[in-house]
Amino acid sequence: MLAKRSNSFFKSKTFGFVKVLSISVVLLSIFTKCYVPSEYLESDLIPEGERLGVKIDTTFILSAHTVSYDNIIDTRGFTEIVLGAANSNVFGHVKSSFISQIGLTSANFKFKQGSILDSAVLYLNLKAFYGDKSETLNVSMYELSESLIVDSTYNNYLPNMYPTPIGTATYQGESKLRIPLTYDFANKLFTADSIHMARQDSFLNYIKGLYITTSSVSSYKKAMYYFNLTDAANSITLYYRSPNANLSLDTLQFKYQFSQSALRSLVFEHDHSTANPATAILNLNNTTTQDSVFYLQGLGGTKGLIKLEGLSEWASKMPVIVNRAELRIEPEQVPISIFEPDSVFTEINIFKKNSANQYSAITDLQYYSGTFGGNYIKYKGYYSFNITNHLQEQLQSTTPNLDIYLEPRSRFARASQTILKTANNSKKIKLIVTYTKL
DSSP: OHHHHHHHHHHHHHHHHHHHHHHHHHHHHHHHHHOOOHHHIIIIISOTTOOOOEEEEOOOOOEEEEEEOOSOOOOTTOSEEEEEEEEETTTEEEEEEEEEOOEESSTTOOOOTTOEEEEEEEEEEEEEEEEOTTSOEEEEEEEBSSOOOTTOOOSSSOOOBOSSOSEEEEESSOSEEEEEBOHHHHHHHHTOOTTTTTOHHHHHHHSOOEEEEEOOOSTTOEEEEEEETTSTTOEEEEEEEEEOTTSSEEEEEEEEEOOTTSOEEEEEEEEGGGSOTTTSOSSTTOSSSOOSEEEEETTTTEEEEEEOTTHHHHHTTOSEEEEEEEEEEOBOOOOTTTSOGGGOOSBEEEEEEOTTSOEEEOHHHHHOHHHHEEEEETTTTEEEEEOHHHHHHHHHOSSOOOEEEEEETTTTTOOOEEEEEOTTSTTOOEEEEEEEEO
16 A cells, blocks of 8 residues: 555656646747847837836936025914023024913902912923023013904014013923012902903903013023923912911912913024024025025024926926925034034925915925925935925926925924035935926
């Protein structure tokens, strides 16, 4: 039985080998007969000028420049506020303050007869910081003397306020910013009549708002702090003593908070002239002379202007289908003594400006944010932007717009900065266009 099984197995293997060999011969014959040289197909079957193929171009002409914000910086409605100051070798001085309404936590509240005012304190819980906590900030708080207006941005000017601070404090980045308020202002809160305490709008006619600002910092130091203003723990707490049934006094409190609906705005101050002359921004707002780098600064400092100067040359190639247009920009490597790498933006957006001087996101960012990019790819060492739709639109337009603007995605919420390479750099900015000529 064992011998028969072995013989049967051998016959089966032999038959299988012959079968595979036969199939291979047939296939080889077919492929040999069907082979046509590629040069014959290209030169004889597809006439010159009618070949459809995808091409890649990396010679698109660009230039990049640093410009200030010429539009109104609108920070209304921000729940996270920035408070502090910084001095940079590159960007000079920047300070961030804020104005805000503050309201009742309970309408129609009445302090019990016989209550005695103790004190009032503003509390703000720290969320994040940027800079050096050893740098001392002098914080001052003022009461507004005019009501805030819904459609005003307040970044280029301040509303009127009473000249004497209602509270001051020193701050070094503790977990809670605590500003004791003057007795006069605390008493103004404590003695508000029933009409002012009845409703939110009535109270806002009484206490119109607050302005909180800080001192500047030492040369080339930074101390910026971020607070979530609408956090329930952030409030003015008024402490008072009220009689109880035992004819003794209980210490109680009443809070005034920054609500989601409260009007508020960040207030930025920039002075680029205080930067170190050896490392300061060159050619700021000069859109004809291209430096080797350009600069993005948060809190409404500076942004990048990129000119798509190759558009006119590409327009002569039309009709063209842009399959993909990828903009690549490398950050400049700067010594840490001049520029802090921890401050670099990781996400950047691109905007365009219309004839009415209004800015809006380019189509790729506005409608295709999932593929737009704009992130810094650390292992590749560059920022990547997909501007395919924007480039196609400009090529098809009778009045193309050469300019696009780069701004940090958190441009009004973070004090970070970025230095990027231009087309006048050894590792220049690059637009890689994959296209099909029709």
